[in-house]
Amino acid sequence: MLRWLQGGLSTLTGIAEPEYGKDYISSCTQRVRQKKEQPFKPIDKSDLNWLRPNHTNVETVTFYFSELESGIVGFAQIIHSNVIGLHITAQFTFRIFDCNNPDKLNIWTSTKLENFVIDGANFYADDLSLELNEELNQYHFKSSVNKNSEISLYCTRLAPGCKLGDDPMTYFGDNIEEPWGTMRHIFWPRNHITGKIILRNLDDTNKAKGNKSNNTDNDDNSSNFSKYSSNYSSFSKIKTNSTSNSKNPSRNVSANASRVPTNTADQDLVAGNVSQDQSQIDIDINGTQDGIEQQGDEDEDDEDEDDEDDDEYMSESEDYEYELVFEFTDENPAMSLFIMACQGMKPHHAARSWNFLSFHAKKNSCVYMEFTTPRSYANTVVSIGIIANNDEILSMTIDNKYNHLNASIDDIGWSVPKNIQLEFNGFPSNMTDSEVADAITKLQNDYIKSSTPSSPTIDTPTNSHTTEIISHRKSKNNKPNDENEITITNVPKKSTNENSPIDSILSNENSLQIHKNLSNDKDSYGINISKLPFKAKVDANLVTMVERVDVMNEIPQFVKNIVSGVVGTKPYIYQFSDNKNFYLQVEGQEKEVGFGWAEVTFISEIDAILENATDDKDEVRH
Secondary structure, eight states: OHHHHHHHHHHHHOOOOOOOOGGGEEOHHHHHHHHTOOSEEEOOGGGGSOOOOSSSEEEEEEEEEEETTTTEEEEEEEEEEEETTTEEEEEEEEEEEESSSTTTOEEEEEEEOOSOEEETTEEEETTEEEEEOTTSSEEEEEEOSSTTEEEEEEEEEOSOOEEESSOOOEEESSOTTSOSEEEEEEEEEEEEEEEEEEEEOHHHHBOSTTOOOSOOSGGGHHHHHHHHHTTOTTEEEOOOOSSOOSSSGGGOOOTTSOOOOOOOGGGGSBTTEEOOOTTSOOEETTOOOOOOOBOSOTTSOOOSHHHHHHHHHSOOOTTOSEEEEEEEOSSSOEEEEEEEEEEOSOHHHHOSEEEEEEEEOSSOEEEEEEEEOOGGGTTOEEEEEEEEOSSOEEEEESSOEEEEESOEEOTTSOEEOSEEEEEEEEOBTTSOHHHHHHHHHHHHHHHHHHHSTTOOOTTOOSSSOEEEEEEOOBOTTSSBOGGGOEEEEEEEOOOSOTTOHHHHHHTOHHHHHHHHHHHSOSSOOSSOGGGSSEEEEEEEEOOOEEEEEEGGGGSOHHHHHHHHTSTTEEEEEEEEEEEEEEEEEETTSOOEEEEEEEEEEEEEOSSTTSTTOOSOOOOOOO
């Protein structure tokens, strides 16, 4: 009861949590391991419905787009947040970045939504709609809520939608039926995007270095026109008039205008997403990708009915002196990743760090999402990898290795990598649950044999009498450390035979570690993961930083007061993207260069968040 009360109180107030331990988190990856089942599960219509919990949470739908040749990447996103069940808000956020010309185009807008309604998988607000078709393979996302970043995009699924296990939810608390926190992600890992994006008032919304002008006089317009037209053929000077836009003019957002508050409370850093106001870049722990092809003027006549409808939906452009239009066609679509996320607790309670990668190449795509809990939940790592092509999910993996390489400490104090390396290890998606279970059992037996000569297999006791062995690694205060508890069940009792192989196992400390992995370990099958039948690898040089985001500058003051009082909490998100320095190698295939978006997020120190942290620092794998 005390633990439940502590959890409920900290969830409500945002204060630091006590050290609950590993028994107070039930991750989706842990349950898949325990069941020895196929991690990949296809989604159905219900998985795409908004959850709308009645407690503190944030839900997001994010459509990432990238175009390999042009170097254009970005995303469009809806954020729906609920603070303590009392304050519900929604936000439209948009980003577009040119990694080939990072000093020319780096646009960010964020706009509060009014009169929003959720209907299953669909979302509606003034001047915005998101609709899923009956075939469950295409979303249509339209928004003119911000005249500086209007969109009408169709996201068409190529590979199947997927989730991790039958229940993709991670639960925090001692009862998954009544958890005090949750985390869930649903994926469309490889899609096409078609449609149109219209950008206006570029000097007000552009965060690219050297592109923000303090001179707003009309005399500077000619140089501004030249600045964009020399790089983008679809940038044009258009007719203007003296009448302001009659369609919600007060809701236009620019960096030089008065800010529209996001009012998303501390939920802005949640579920892999952090909403920011219009003067800052968006933060998406799920990562960002996908691009755009630049094509001619917007004023071409559309023959298609949907296109005509889109043109009617988009506002008149006569109030704006310049427009930059990106259009994706059926012949030249952008690649896309879609993620639906829901986090039902405070961000610094759920995770102390995140790693995210999104990658698209001509043949394959991959997605990687990893978060590590605070010590409150035993520094548990939840790791999800996806490899897909145009037709299928090749594998959904949970035994992955993500490494930060050549890291250096920056002026904030975080160790920021210059390179990343990621290994995916798992099972092909066409293996059944029973086939996966049989393969794991065989690999476990092989692992024991290779680690302890003449040792018996898991299923071969030396006699019919068994006992339970519990071993603790003691901490410096000579008390058992629950985090490192080793539980071995169904181990044969010691034989009277001095040369019995089981006696050598029980007297061998290394063997205890093996059995720890085989019993109820949340982080490993207890096998040599290099022997798993599916493998892929990503290498990336983090050459182009899109933004280093100071999250504390982007959340409401009352939330800032709470979070800043938690020792060791200093959240920053480092975003990198380009189309020349990310490589994917699927075993048995040629290495591909592709468009990558990587995010490295630090939220809190490993141990500083707890007053009574021991001197033993757990080894952390980044």
